[in-house]
Each structure stands twice: as C-alpha cells, then as structure tokens.
Amino acid sequence: MKTKFNMDTREKEIEKLKKYKYGFSTDIESVKAPKGLNEDVIKFISNIKNEPDWMLKYRLKAFERFKQLKEPNWQKPKYPKINYQDLYYYSAPKSMKDKPKDLNELDPKLLETYKKLGIPLQEQKRLNGIAVDAVFDSVSVATTFKGELIKHGIIFCSISEAIQKYPDLVKKYLGSVIPLTDHFFATLNSAVFTDGSFVYIPEGIKCPMELSTYFRINASDTGQFERTLIIADKGSYVSYLEGCTAPMRDENQLHAANVELVALDDAEIKYSTVQNWYPGDKDGKGGIYNFVTKRGLCKGKNSKISWTQVETGSAITWKYPSCILKGDNSIGEFYSIAITNNHQKADTGTKMIHLGKNTKSKIISKGISAGFSDMMYRGLVDISAKADNARNFTQCDSLLMGNKCGAHTIPYIKNKNSKSNIEHEATTSKISDEQLFYCNQRGLNQEEAVSLIVNGFCKEVLQQLPMEFAVEAQKLVGISLEGSVG
Amino acid sequence: MLSIKKLKAKIDNKDILKGLNLEIKPGEVHALMGPNGSGKSTLSNVLSGKKGYNISGEIIFEDKNLLELEIEERAHKGIFLAFQYPLEIPGVNTNIFLKTSLNAIKKSRGEKELDAIEFLKLIKQKTKELKFDDKILSRQLNVGFSGGEKKKNEILQMSILNPKLSILDETDSGLDIDALKIVSEGVNALRNKKSSFLIITHYQRLLNYIKPDFVHVLINGKIVKSGGPELAVELEKKGYESFN
Numbered sequence: 002m003k004t005k006f007n008m009d010t011r012e013k014e015i016e017k018l019k020k021y022k023y024g025f026s027t028d029i030e031s032v033k034a035p036k037g038l039n040e041d042v043i044k045f046i047s048n049i050k051n052e053p054d055w056m057l058k059y060r061l062k063a064f065e066r067f068k069q070l071k072e073p074n075w076q077k078p079k080y081p082k083i084n085y086q087d088l089y090y091y092s093a094p095k096s097m098k099d100k101p102k103d104l105n106e107l108d109p110k111l112l113e114t115y116k117k118l119g120i121p122l123q124e125q126k127r128l129n130g131i132a133v134d135a136v137f138d139s140v141s142v143a144t145t146f147k148g149e150l151i152k153h154g155i156i157f158c159s160i161s162e163a164i165q166k167y168p169d170l171v172k173k174y175l176g177s178v179i180p181l182t183d184h185f186f187a188t189l190n191s192a193v194f195t196d197g198s199f200v201y202i203p204e205g206i207k208c209p210m211e212l213s214t215y216f217r218i219n220a221s222d223t224g225q226f227e228r229t230l231i232i233a234d235k236g237s238y239v240s241y242l243e244g245c246t247a248p249m250r251d252e253n254q255l256h257a258a259n260v261e262l263v264a265l266d267d268a269e270i271k272y273s274t275v276q277n278w279y280p281g282d283k284d285g286k287g288g289i290y291n292f293v294t295k296r297g298l299c300k301g302k303n304s305k306i307s308w309t310q311v312e313t314g315s316a317i318t319w320k321y322p323s324c325i326l327k328g329d330n331s332i333g334e335f336y337s338i339a340i341t342n343n344h345q346k347a348d349t350g351t352k353m354i355h356l357g358k359n360t361k362s363k364i365i366s367k368g369i370s371a372g373f374s375d376m377m378y379r380g381l382v383d384i385s386a387k388a389d390n391a392r393n394f395t396q397c398d399s400l401l402m403g404n405k406c407g408a409h410t411i412p413y414i415k416n417k418n419s420k421s422n423i424e425h426e427a428t429t430s431k432i433s434d435e436q437l438f439y440c441n442q443r444g445l446n447q448e449e450a451v452s453l454i455v456n457g458f459c460k461e462v463l464q465q466l467p468m469e470f471a472v473e474a475q476k477l478v479g480i481s482l483e484g485s486v487g
Numbered sequence: 488m489l490s491i492k493k494l495k496a497k498i499d500n501k502d503i504l505k506g507l508n509l510e511i512k513p514g515e516v517h518a519l520m521g522p523n524g525s526g527k528s529t530l531s532n533v534l535s536g537k538k539g540y541n542i543s544g545e546i547i548f549e550d551k552n553l554l555e556l557e558i559e560e561r562a563h564k565g566i567f568l569a570f571q572y573p574l575e576i577p578g579v580n581t582n583i584f585l586k587t588s589l590n591a592i593k594k595s596r597g598e599k600e601l602d603a604i605e606f607l608k609l610i611k612q613k614t615k616e617l618k619f620d621d622k623i624l625s626r627q628l629n630v631g632f633s634g635g636e637k638k639k640n641e642i643l644q645m646s647i648l649n650p651k652l653s654i655l656d657e658t659d660s661g662l663d664i665d666a667l668k669i670v671s672e673g674v675n676a677l678r679n680k681k682s683s684f685l686i687i688t689h690y691q692r693l694l695n696y697i698k699p700d701f702v703h704v705l706i707n708g709k710i711v712k713s714g715g716p717e718l719a720v721e722l723e724k725k726g727y728e729s730f731n
Contacts, residue, residue: 438537438538441536441557442535442536442570443644444562444589446591453579454579461578
C-alpha cells in the first residue's frame, strides 16, 4: 500500500493543477462592461465593438424578447438560480482596445497564455495545417493563417470583424438557423454575444486546412457568450474544431454560446468539439455551466453536417447539437463522447429534424459516468410528413464506473411518414473488476487500464476526430477519469 | 526463483489454501493437479495479486516479497497468468492491447519502448513461430473469439511478454485436441533455462504434450503429494479419491 502524506496548501494546489492543467489564470488588466444586464450594457457592447446600427437593433430586439422568456427548468441537472444582474457581460484585455494590428503588438501575456495552453500563435511556431482563432473572454485576440486562406477566397475571422467587413453575409445568415426568438439562453446570446468565429467557404472550395477556435474564459464573474457562424457554399467542404478551457474558480461561470452552421447544395461541414471547461473540484465546487445552442442547417440538396463532440469538462453540460435536414438527400451525423466524473452533470444529445426526402441521420452516443456524477442522453428524431424514405440509426451506449453515478437515456421519436425507417439501439455496461484485473496482470496500472478500456468503448467516436486531435482527445479521456476507480 | 511457504488464503471467511509450500527453480516446469474446489485457481489469483483474499504466509519471487507488490508490479517483475477465462475488451484491438502491455512492462524496467514498426516486426515473428493466424491481431481483444482462439491469444501474449514465471490456469479446458497440440507446442517453444512454468490442470492429457519436471497433487488447500511425471499417470488411473 502506498502511504499518503499530508500535503500543505501549495502542494495541494500543484496536485490540483496536475489534474486540470489548464486551471491557471492570467493576471491581465481588463475592460469590462458595467455589471448587470440592461439596454445600456447592450449598447456598451455594441459601441465598444463599433458595430453598425442594424446589429445593435438586432441585439435590442433579442433583449426585448428575452425579457418575456422564462428560464427553462425541464432539464435533469438542476442548478442554483443564476442572478443575471450579477454578471459581467463583457470583459476584454485592456491591451485589445487599441486593436493590435499584428502579433507583435499583442500583449505578451496573451501570447504566453496560449503558449501554455498548447496553442502557439506566433508565425514560426504555429500548428501545422491548422488555422486558429483565439478567443479570450469576450474578444478574439488573434486569428492565424488568415492571409493564406483568403487566397482561396475563404473567410476566417472573428465574428466582430465579419460584422464590419462582410455585413451582407452576416445579415443573411445570422439567426437564420437559431432565430433570435428561439429559447431563453439562445435569445440571451443574441442580445449580448461578444465574439466568436466566422467562416465562409466559397463555392466549390475544399478548405485546405483545419480551422479551429480556441475559447478561453479568464476573468471572474463573467459570462462568456460566444457566437459562431459557418457557411459552406455550394460544393464546398470544411472541417472545424473548437477547444475550450477555463481557470479553476470556486464560483460557477456561465458559458452560453450559439453556433450556427449552414450547408448549401452538395456542401459538407464537419464540426468537432473538444470541451474541457473547468469541471469544478472533486466536491463539486465551481466549474462552468456549459449551456450551448448548436444547430446546423442542411439547406441545400446532398449537403452534410457532422457533429463530433468530446465533452469532458464543465460542472453542467446542457446541449443538443442538432441538424435540420431540409435539402433532399442531406445527411446529419452526431458522434458524441460525454464523460462525467466526481459531481459533474450532463444532459446532452442531439436533434435530427428530417424535412427533405431521402434524408439520413446517424447518432452514435457514448456516455461514461463515474464518481457521483449523472449523465443523461436526450435525443430527438423527428421525421416530417414530406420526408419520404428518411432513415435514422441511433446507438446509445452508457458505461458506468462505480455504483454512485447515474446514466439515463431518453430518446424521443416523432414520425409522421410511413415510408421512413428508424432504428434505435442502446446498451449499458460497467467496467468489471475482472477486466481491470486482466489489464493489471498485463502490466497496466489502474489508470492505464481504465483509459484503455474507456478508449475502446469510445473508439467509434474518436475515429471521427481530425487526426491531429484524436491523440489529445484520447489522453483527455484518460485524464478525466483519473481517480474514478479505487 | 519462486518460494511459497505456509501459504494460507481466505475469501469471505472461507479457508481455501491451508498451508501450501512450493519451490520452483529457473527453467523448471511444475504441474499442479487437483479436483474442483481444491484451491488451484485461488493459488494463481494469489500469485498474480488479485484483490479480495486474506493472506498469510510467504511468497518470495527473486528475493522480493511478492505479497507487498501490486498486480501490475508483479507483472513488471515477470509474472504472467494465462487466464482460464480471458476477458473481452470491446473496441480495443488485440495488437494495441499487446503493444500497450509490452511497453508498460518495458517502461517499468527502464527499457526502450517499441514503436509501431518494431512491434509489428516482433509480432509477425512470434505468430510465425507459434504457427498462429495473425488475423486475430486486428480483431477486438477476445471479442467473439472461439475458446481455442482465446487460449491461443493468451499463449501469444505470453511469448511476446517473455515472462520469467508463467502460470497457466486450466489452459487446456475447453480445447479440442488440435488446439491443445498447438497451445502445447507454443508452451514448449518458450521453455528455456531461465523461464519457469506452473501448469494448473485437472487432466493428465495436457501433460502428454508438455512434459513437466514435477507434478504436485493439491487437495483441500494443501499439496498432498509431489513427484515426477509418473505421478500424473498414477493420478489418471486411480483418481483423486485415493489421495484423500
């Protein structure tokens, strides 16, 4: 038996950081909007971003609507009431106010932060073949490979920049998938969103590199309301990945993003998420509330949208990346790994709305719960009367570790078309002591054994990730479950 | 190499091993035979470090007190258990499992880990030596394997990991005669001056193919008789009853 020593505070901190190595915070002077939520704050945000009038009107309209909406409460994980007047809705590093023209003008503290997160922004050290938009609290601080991409006609920039430079595209598509009347959190986002990424892939272009956005929450008492809009024009292709981390803080922080995808005729969007927001400590204190609305519209015929998510972080994850299959022959896919440990909670899944003929959807969901955590898969397959020959295949697998955690599966199926085909498979299993013994006997320690078994369980989904991220995701899966078996 | 003295093991307050003594020297092959419930599998579990037993007595393996080591630490020291019922691990390819296992052991010994290409070379050579079909390597570990394939896979793992002490827990059970021959040939190919074997079995038939140096009869948690290969033949004729 290994002896456990009493650790002093410093060692404890180090130990904590080892478990969540992104938990550091950057000491940086920031500009904040006054605390609270009102028209003045919205005007402040719009003004500081130098937005055109139509954008401010859009925000105010959303805010009017928001005031009439009630916070939903049907989800499984309950949380203490959020005081929306006690949050900052805008926080940006002060140095960003003068709009640095290039990385040489960027605050070295920001460069250092991203370097520590494994996302070097400097020209010579950039990740090979991956363009990155780095979002820090409420602003995008840098976007790499922009020049390279524009040669192909590809626009990859922050949404704030897009509002200035490409207003026609933004006006046409913003809110076209998630209307500003959609629901409480989505409407709140429409009123106060700060930054996020904008992507436009022109007709016939296959984006030559991975595009990615790295979201970082740094400031305390701050909500992050990101907004991402991706448009794939006819016959184009793009693979996009987002990563997220936050410092360890004792309070809960709200992250309510809206992500809209639009795929026109014959276009394909592959959207991958590795979500590793701070999950709170092992007693369930602190952590991010990740309440996100993600929706893709397969607008054109033969279009395809594929969501892949690896959700390991956050105190509460509440999201259903969805596909509206409007174009005939369009395809929607959802591949998900959700891991909850300690006191984490998740209510996640997808919605596949079949409107067009011959539309196909595939849902592969792998849920892993450990510790005292609770996991809910909730999914909707909706086949409209006109969606002849629509097909869906759903597979939901749950893996339980220990006997204090929970796993639930609620599939909703609405079918109005008799010429359609829906399949649903679900399994629940446990990692057995015998399996662990077998792995240990082959020289693997407890954590290596769990990581191997869990990665096997998740393989179908991990395979969907772009290669560069698959290895990282595998490691993350292992780390998230550390200490989950005794 | 291995010295077991006065080993007692209890599970759920039930005595299973009741003072077992056994010495195994490098290069020796020992067969342990006994009826159902005599404690054969308990011995292999206790040697490999499985949790849940209340243990007294002494097990020394190469000057180390084995009882102080975790399961994986014993594996790092060169103890290998060929399971009676090998476990299925869905989604994990057999060759990935084997590579992970080999590299975990190499790492623990401060040796250089094998990269994918080096490993592929090694495994090709081993499957050829053992005359095994290498198709199982790309399948998920033990998932949908026949009984024979599972046991062959255990022998393949044994040959890759090159243990000092291999414990074969009823490896012959559930094997047809052809599979039994292939498995036995595999074990024989691994015999050398440095590696030892403890072969646990009900039946003498396995010992027709793997000639042991010593045979022990385990009844009711104790070794009641030890001898050479002729003891196995005597057992087969008289049954365990006569040793009670």
